[in-house]
Amino acid sequence: MSNKFTFSYAFVLWVSTIVLSHIGLSQEIPSSDSRIYYVGGDHKFPPYEYLNEKNEPEGYVVDVMRAVAKAAHIRIDIQLQSWSNARFALENRKIDILEGMFYSRERDKVFDYSDPHTTVSHTIFVRTDNTAIQSPKDLVGKSVIVQKDDIMHDYLLNRKFDCKIVTVENPEQALDLLASGKHDCALIAEMQGLYYLNLKKITNLTVAGASFYNVRYCFAVAEGDSILLKRLDGGLKIIKSTGEYYMIYDHWFGKADISKLKMTLFYILIAAFVLMSATLFGTHVWTSTLRTKVKKATEDLTKEIVERKKIEGKLAEEKILLRLVIDNIPDEIFVKDIHSRFILVNQAVLKGHGFSTSEEIVGKTDFDLFPPERAKIFWDEEQTIFRTQKPMLNVESSYIGKDNKLGWTATSKILMKNIHGAVIGLVGVKRFITDQKLAEEEALRARKIESLGILAGGIAHDFNNILTIILGNISLSKSLINPDSKIVKYLTNSEIASLRARDLIQKLLTFSKGGQPIRKPIAIGNLLQETVTLSLSGSKARSVFSIPHDLWTVEVDESQMNQVISNLVINADQAMPTGGIIEIFAENTILEETKYALPAGKYIRIIFKDSGIGIQREYLQKIFDPYFTTKSKGSGLGLATTYSIIKNHNGAITVDSEIGKGAVFTILLPASEKEATTKETSSATDFRGTGNILVMDDEDYVRDLLGSILSGLGFHVDFAENGDQAIQKYQDAMHSGQPFHAVILDLTIPGGMGGKETIGHLLKIDPNIKAIVSSGYSNDPLMAHYKDYGFCGVVAKPYDINQLINVMKSIEG
Template sequence: MAEDDAVLRKTIALGLKGRGFAVAQAETGDDALDRFSSEEFDAVLLDAIMPRVDGFEVCRRLRRHDRGQGIPILIITGLDDSAAVKQAYDAGATDFIPKPLRLGILRERLRGLIEASLLEERLRNKRLQFDAIFKSIPSAIIFCRLDQSILLVNPAFSRHFGYRDAEVNNRKAGMLYDDDRVFREHEVAWQQEIEPGRTATYQVNYRRADGSVFIGETTVILVTDETGGVIGWLRIIEDITQRLERERAIAERTAELQAVTEHAPEMVARLDCRGRFLLVNRVLADFFRRQIAEFEGRTGRELQLDAPWDALWEDACRLVREHGSRQIKEVALGEEDRVQTFQALFAPERHEDGEVSTVIAFVRDVSAQKQVERIRIQTDRLDTLGVLAGGVAHDFNNIIGALISSLALIRESIKDQPASAYLDDCRAALDQARYLSRQLMTFSQGGEEPVTDAVDLQRLLKETCQFTVRNRAVKVQHFCDEELWPVEADSGQLVQVISNLLINAEQAMASGGKIETRLGNVALDAQNSLTLPSGRYVKMEIADNGPGVPQEIVDRVFDPYFTTKREGSGLGLATTYAIMKRHGGLISVRSAVGEGATFVCYVPAAQKVQEVPPESRPAEPPAAAGNSEANLVRADAPCVLLMEDQPIIRRGLARLLAPAGYKVIPTASGEEAIKAYEEAERQGTSIDLVILDMAVVEGMGGLEVIQYLRQRRAKLPAIVTSGLWDDPVMREPERFGFNAALCKPYNKAEILEIIGRLQAKNAIASDS
């Protein structure tokens, strides 16, 4: 309150304070302006006539102040003319009150002005809030009168339709429709169907200012005032053109996916980002023994699928959502050799903004693929070991050969002496070493090239069982398909395979048990899981009920030198594997601890069914060669040209042949051998026989030498020697220019026996 009359000022202040008002007093206009700037007030009471700055000027200055624009200002004046009243209102006063004052009237007038000001402030704030909301709504808003003429639009309207406010104000809303006929139908329908306060939603094709058309989802509201009177129509329009296109694309993709999944051999599902099933195919539903409808909108946990399937879907979808890339999971079911492996691929589907929308899952059984991979790894490992074993066997043969030759010479020099018994033991040990070397070579190259014929596998299996299984506590049962196909195989090598498997089974059941053999015809297609060529095979299973093979070592049983027995070389199954591979077949094992072991062989069936040779005993390993050489020594002395790069073997062979009546010219390389032959020709010495090492470390080998010698003398008798007894030269020496082949390590009897055969054929001259 600003009043220059001190008595009146105090009187008014006391009158107002007694009725709940707090009053700040100012004597002049300047004082009032200063206090208003620093304090908060709900109303201002000004005396019109004051010295220096009157009440009218104070009012004008207050209205220019930020906080003075809406505050109630009441001017007290003793002037009663209309000019003073007009001057008060022109200055910005809310009202005026004349002197002399009546305190009751003043109090009520102030209270009313303050309440009105507060109400107006609240209304102003609500209006500002409404304007902010109205302007920020992304959907287009149109308010029309009852006759459908446009009264008000929001800013989003211009973004949707491309019109300015002035271009549509007071025009019918039908101008926005793509089809005026639809607008007229809506006018009639809305008046009949929409009640005040209720809403209705339609899809309408609208036309923009540039002529383009979009689909708008339109919510219509019949608006009423506070008395319930209808005042107009409110339209809220959202452009759903892109949404409908996405929905249509999703529907098309869903239809395509549904068509694909119904014919897919794999399990297929579409899930949302939280792992809820949106679509599954029949394969997936049948796998879980559910109906397709049970999956919709539910997670694996909600469906109570067995572990680990229950959590798989949600976890994988979460990873796809977080990383934005496909995820691959493997699920292994079962135990030990009965494991079934599934591979699940989860791939993201994306919105146009790049966000993951849904996840497509493909689940397939990869158990066969895993089996192929295991077989490939095992084959690669055994092939690598085979190369190593072949190299070791070759070098080992050279060493054994030298020892055998030297031992034979020592044995002859101390005949009838007590030490000869010890030499015989050494010879027996070397024979075992030679057998071991042959096993190594068999493993490395699968044995000699099979000489195949049509073989009755059922007969061969039964006969091999008769002379192999000696333990009476072990019972053997045979099972066989009717009309079993003959197999294309080397019967001798097949006996070795069967014998190895039967001996292993018998030894696994020392206290007794049962062996079961099964034979059956199998036709494999090109997609078989065994990595075998397509065609006809005979499947042979030899199973025992022994202790079985632990899972951690079952993949190693075909490795050379791997054995769980106290006695044994560890080459039996490795050799068996190599022989089956050389035959174009396969051998594998199934086993679990406590459930015995089953060896499964696939042997190629004979391509042409022919009469199987009559029943005969299976081939048995030949007996060891004897030591008698009385019938092999010649009376004359043919000249032998020997080429051997190993000094011990070269000296040993020369010493073995000399007592038998042969003259030996030893050489260490192919070049030396040719030089020695040419020198013998110059001296008139006839070379009656050449013994050539096939492979030497340096220089010309036996093949190059024999080719040269055949040009000089076409019918010169020639023997090729090598530790690589499976080499084509050793299997078919005649094709490469030799008369015979001698495998290292050999003994005196074997070399003399071959020379004797050539002599019997008159290949070697009877006199030197």
């Protein structure tokens, strides 16, 4: 094939490609019809669309509309009027097309849009003596002029700017009004505003800052008119492919000389043809000498292309990998430019703010996406970072989630620089730290409780010894006098006061290690019904139970659990001063998740629900703290005690409440495989004992009291002040042939051997010893697990005769 033929073939191929592409575009346009389509627009929106001095439609958009109609084979009639009327006409299908309408998501719900034929920048116009307004964040509290129903009017309404909105019929009125000294600023299209300023020679107005809102300018049709929309899109593609669109654009905005352009192009083509002919001739002459060089150059170029494709492929893979990493991080990650416009966001941002694609965010500022007051906070933060060159690290803030619950985030924003060290934007990371904050509050609450426990432990031992003497002597005195005696009344009152003192110290002890529960398997359903009924005695509230008959057993300290139930019921009752219903639910459940920070397994769930006044949101996180109360006469220990008891039973307690909707407390307790034990009670009148009893206690009054009580029950009693004496007396009794039937050992002997060490020695002497441990307080968990140390029974100080009798009867069995 000759060089001449090769050139001719290439030229024909080039022309054919252009023709075929035009034919391809033409095929998108349906055949013409005889219908006339009515086109509306704004009669005062130059240079885009307006009525000239002859009252004829003119402008850039008018010319584009006519060119598109011609290419799409449709007949049109352009009628320009006020923008509000034109928009109303399309919305009510009185016209077919709006030749120029700005796109927004809100408008897209009412109209259908073509591909954009222009992008229009909007900005803020102010008087030259006004320097206070530079960006949308400065509009707060200002008087702002906009064209009625224009995109800027929608912009202010949709973002709920805290400003006074003044509407006019067209941009010309807006600038005239502003120039006259009225209002603070006007929001209009930048090019349109500059056009008016030049046309009317207005010198006291200027543009404030950079354009802040770039918006697509499109053809608009009534919603659902897809056939007409397709014809408009097809016509727009044709005029762009033929160059007619660009000629219209240059006519209105560039003023290019088309005839000179065509002549220049002609000369260029002639020169190119001559040059190509010369080159082909030279190539024919020098083919044999250049073939080798061409071959080598081709090989080198091929190798370079292969290497470059490898590098590009690797970069593409790294970009995809980086994107996958960013999108799979649960924290919100975003990147902004120096104007605080988003340029990248990850999936967590989209999901957290209800967006489908990044295109809905990229290119916009916080003022486009959030309420003005919130956007201003972000703007101020970022301007401070840009100004000071210092990062913002882990700034915590709270929010109300979709579940109406309080949550926390920690946000960091760090400057982003290019390879030359110039600041080009910032990178932000928002981490959700609600679980971490709750864990910190839980740890703080635990430290408070531990401190309270240390305080309680310091006074409990001596205080309970004193109460033991008081209670014991009162109960002993009551057993020795006539029940009808007037003295019984006074003794009973003293006993009640002592029991209240005992209850107070027991509340404090639940916060300490010495308050470890003394557990036994019980049927919690019975305890619930008994305690709730007793707690509501004389109350206006009533209880409703939902407790299945097959409720599992739990191992609990019955006294402490009674305290928990009573606290919750009394709180519920006090929340309903005029009466109401307290619902108590219990059910078996199996936990398989870690929602309550509990191990998986079988649990009993108990729910207390009232219809009271509810609890304020800010109090919910503090409600279990010691000494926290909203009641004028409250101690602040009730719910803190409840929380500590449940925690000591390896359970969990939560609260949920809203003002006016009552409160719901939920308790989870581990289920037990053991059978429930039955409650036994005795009195001094139905129990008699025999045998020798050894009592070890460091308090004289306690020894004397126990001696009197046990002697009255029929026992022979001997005493020891410490462990050494007790061991010696126990050995002597065994050698004499009159061994002790049982021993009662005080756990703590200041300055001497206590019950824990003593029982170890006694078990070596007599493995079958019957020993009871007694204490007012101890850090040792022995009181809760006494059997593990060789004791047969336990009695906590202070106690009365009946409690002591029950323990003595238990070791008899």
